[in-house]
Amino acid sequence: MENIELIPNNTLLTSTPEEGRQLAVKMARLIIKLTQPDEIERKKQRLLYAGDPIMLLQIGKIVAMEFATVAKANNYWIK
Amino acid sequence: MENIELIPNNTLLTSTPEEGRQLAVKMARLIIKLTQPDEIERKKQRLLYAGDPIMLLQIGKIVAMEFATVAKANNYWIK
Amino acid sequence: MENIELIPNNTLLTSTPEEGRQLAVKMARLIIKLTQPDEIERKKQRLLYAGDPIMLLQIGKIVAMEFATVAKANNYWIK
Amino acid sequence: MENIELIPNNTLLTSTPEEGRQLAVKMARLIIKLTQPDEIERKKQRLLYAGDPIMLLQIGKIVAMEFATVAKANNYWIK
Amino acid sequence: MENIELIPNNTLLTSTPEEGRQLAVKMARLIIKLTQPDEIERKKQRLLYAGDPIMLLQIGKIVAMEFATVAKANNYWIK
Amino acid sequence: MENIELIPNNTLLTSTPEEGRQLAVKMARLIIKLTQPDEIERKKQRLLYAGDPIMLLQIGKIVAMEFATVAKANNYWIK
Numbered sequence: 001m002e003n004i005e006l007i008p009n010n011t012l013l014t015s016t017p018e019e020g021r022q023l024a025v026k027m028a029r030l031i032i033k034l035t036q037p038d039e040i041e042r043k044k045q046r047l048l049y050a051g052d053p054i055m056l057l058q059i060g061k062i063v064a065m066e067f068a069t070v071a072k073a074n075n076y077w078i079k
Numbered sequence: 080m081e082n083i084e085l086i087p088n089n090t091l092l093t094s095t096p097e098e099g100r101q102l103a104v105k106m107a108r109l110i111i112k113l114t115q116p117d118e119i120e121r122k123k124q125r126l127l128y129a130g131d132p133i134m135l136l137q138i139g140k141i142v143a144m145e146f147a148t149v150a151k152a153n154n155y156w157i158k
Numbered sequence: 159m160e161n162i163e164l165i166p167n168n169t170l171l172t173s174t175p176e177e178g179r180q181l182a183v184k185m186a187r188l189i190i191k192l193t194q195p196d197e198i199e200r201k202k203q204r205l206l207y208a209g210d211p212i213m214l215l216q217i218g219k220i221v222a223m224e225f226a227t228v229a230k231a232n233n234y235w236i237k
Numbered sequence: 238m239e240n241i242e243l244i245p246n247n248t249l250l251t252s253t254p255e256e257g258r259q260l261a262v263k264m265a266r267l268i269i270k271l272t273q274p275d276e277i278e279r280k281k282q283r284l285l286y287a288g289d290p291i292m293l294l295q296i297g298k299i300v301a302m303e304f305a306t307v308a309k310a311n312n313y314w315i316k
Numbered sequence: 317m318e319n320i321e322l323i324p325n326n327t328l329l330t331s332t333p334e335e336g337r338q339l340a341v342k343m344a345r346l347i348i349k350l351t352q353p354d355e356i357e358r359k360k361q362r363l364l365y366a367g368d369p370i371m372l373l374q375i376g377k378i379v380a381m382e383f384a385t386v387a388k389a390n391n392y393w394i395k
Numbered sequence: 396m397e398n399i400e401l402i403p404n405n406t407l408l409t410s411t412p413e414e415g416r417q418l419a420v421k422m423a424r425l426i427i428k429l430t431q432p433d434e435i436e437r438k439k440q441r442l443l444y445a446g447d448p449i450m451l452l453q454i455g456k457i458v459a460m461e462f463a464t465v466a467k468a469n470n471y472w473i474k
Contacts, residue, residue, distance in 0.1 A: 012471055021085040021106075025113065026414075027462075033397040034420065036445040045448045050115040053124045057137040058452040060110045064144035065459035067106075070443045073471035076091050076152035098187075100164040104192065111169035129194040132203045136216040139189045146185075155170055155231035179243040179264075183271065208273040211282045215295040218268045222302035225264075234249050234310035258322040258343075262350065287352040290361045293373040297347045301381035304343075313328050313389035332404035337401040337422075341429065366431040369440045373453040383422075392468035393406055395437045 006030050006036070012073035020074055025067035028059070085109050091152035099153055103145035107138070112127070162195070167222035175215050177233055182224035186217070241274070249310035257311055261303035265296065268283050322346050328389035337391055340382035346374070357368070401425050407468035408426070413470055419461035423454070 007027065036042050048053040049054040071077075086106065093099040115121055128134040150156075165185065172178040194200050207213040229235075244264065251257040273279055286292040310316075323343065330336045354356055365371040387393075402422065409415040431437055444450040466472075 005413065007412040008410070010099070010411050010413045012412050012466065014136050016089050017086040018084065018089045018474045023109070025085070028459070029454050031420070031458045032140065032451050035441075035451055035454055038445075041446070042111065045451070046114075046455070048119075048448050051120070053100050053131075053134055055405075055448055056111050056114055056124070057134065057141060057420065058449065058456075059114055060107050060141040061137075062145065062452060063110045064107070064141055064148070064456040064458055065456065065463065068144065068148045069459070069466050071152060073150050073466060073473070078092070087220070091207065095168050096165040096170050097163065097168045103213040104189070107189070116174065121181070125193075129196075131212075132206050135190050135193055136220060137235070139186050140216075140223065142189045143186070143220055143227070146181065147210055147227045150170065150227050150231060151182070152189055166271070174247050175244040175249050176242065176247045183268070185306055192300055204272075208275075209278070211285050211289075212295065214269050214282070215292065217272055217300065217301060218265050219295075220301040221268045222265070222299055222306070226302065226306045229249065229306050229310060236250070237312070253321040254328050255321065255326045257335050259317060262322070262347070269381065280349070281342055283351075287354075288357070290364050290371055291374065292362070292370075293348050296351055297344050297378040298381065300343070300347045301378055301385070305381065305385045307328075308328065308385050308389060315389070331461075332405050332457070333407050334400065334405045341399040341401070347427075358409055366428040366433075367436070369443050369447075370453065372427050372430055372440070373457060375430055377425050377460065379426045380423070380464070382456055383397065384460065384464045387468060388408065389465050394408070394468070 003015065004034050005018070005032060011068050012068070012070050014074060015077075019062075020070045020077070021065075021067055024063050025069050027070075028062040028068045083109060083113050085113065091149050093149070096150070096153075096157075097116060099149045099156070100142075100146055103142050105151050106145045106149075107141045143153050159208060162188060162192050164192065170228050173235075174234050175229070175232075178228045178235070179221075179225055182228050183222045186220045199221070209211050222231075241267060241271050245272065248308050251307070251311060252314075254308070254311075254314050257303055257307045258300075258315070261300050261307050264303045264307075265299040320346060320350050322350065328386050330386070330390060331393075333387070333390075336386045336393070337383055339378075340379050340386050341387075342387050343382045375385045399429050401429065407465050409444060409465070409469060410472075412466070412469075412472050415465045415472070416458075416462055419458050419465050422461045422465075423457045 014023055032042065049059060093102055111121065128138060172181055190200065207217060246265065279313055286296060330339055348358065365375060407419055427437065444454060
């Protein structure tokens with residue numbers, strides 16, 4: 001597979017929910033990068049996303065799904 | 080990453096389902112803010128959402144997904 | 159947040175699956191109300207939903223997701 | 238809420254996966270009935286669904302979600 | 317309900333992940349068959365699916381959801 | 396069923412999250428291959444995906460769902 005690191009630091013474990021949420025966002029973005037490696041194209045598309053409510057909502061869904069996995073992996077950061 | 084706090088108070092734990100539901104709504108909104116930092120643009124889009132049944136339903140899906148994670152983190156607020 | 163009660167009676171616990179399903183429907187509707195507070199506008203949209211198969215199916219998805227959470231919270235009403 | 242029984246026999250428990258799958262289909266259909274009580278209108282829409290690949294796929298998603306909940310409630314019918 | 321067997325062999329248990337994945341695909345296809353019993357119509361639609369990236373991706377989502385249920389039922393085939 | 400291997404090495408177990416993520420991507424791609432066996436057609440479609448933000452986001456959703464299953468199968472790679 002195209003050699004893009006898909007899971008930063010190769011772990012789902014983070015110390016806080018905030019870090020976990022940011023990991024979920026990164027994971028979602030890296031899949032977009034995997035399918036569209038051209039950074040200029042991706043920047044153009046991000047502007048499209050930002051201005052299109054339907055696309056914004058699609059991003060929200062992906063992050064929600066990725067975060068569900070990250071949160072479970074971290075046992076919801078319950079000490 | 081753009082320095083927007085994505086998880087208010089950096090915790091998924093709330094004292095009641097109602098607070099958990101509101102957290103889920105906030106989490107969904109903060110991802111939209113992350114992708115579209117311009118508040119005026121976001122306000123315009125919210126008017127679009129409110130008037131468009133398909134978009135309203137997309138918001139419903141995101142909140143349902145985020146709430147599933149928050150509810151699980153709080154063990155469904157079962158005492 | 160706009161002061162709409164998002165979780166009726168602030169609990170996910172119900173005595174039967176039927177009540178749990180109805181709670182899931184209410185939870186989905188309350189998120190639509192949160193985003194579109196205008197009741198007349200919502201009534202107009204409900205007529206749109208009822209006549210549009212794609213929108214009907216989107217409602218089905220949201221209820222399925224909310225019900226998954228409510229059912230789990232009630233341990234599937236297994237005595 | 239409109240008095241339509243949303244969960245046949247008010248239980249998620251079935252004796253086999255096949256019955257569980259059929260329950261999931263019924264649950265999905267009852268939500269459509271809840272939003273569109275007019276049977277003639279629903280029959281018209283079912284013809285639309287049957288002829289439209291995108292709508293067929295949306296039904297597939299709803300049934301998959303409802304079945305995930307029913308299967309979990311029945312502990313995957315593992316004896 | 318139309319007498320189509322929706323769960324082949326009335327079980328979610330398979331001996332390997334590969335069989336589990338194929339079961340998930342069959343389960344997804346059987347719901348399409350339930351809604352569109354006409355085989356010629358379904359074959360026409362499959363050609364449509366195969367040529368339409370958006371529809372292909374919708375199929376991917378359904379299979380992913382069904383497989384999540386099948387995999388859980390088989391405890392991820394962990395011996 | 397068309398004899399395409401849908402789960403590489405017939406296992407969901409991987410040694411790291413990165414490998415698990417790549418497996419999730421492969422699983423998603425193999426379902427597209429199952430529905431559209433023609434490689435030239437698939438390559439054309441991949442170019443479409445890469446240039447279309449909505450399709451890119453749909454891929455993100457599928458990978459997120461498949462990864463949720465793979466991560467759970469590997470107990471989130473927690474030692």
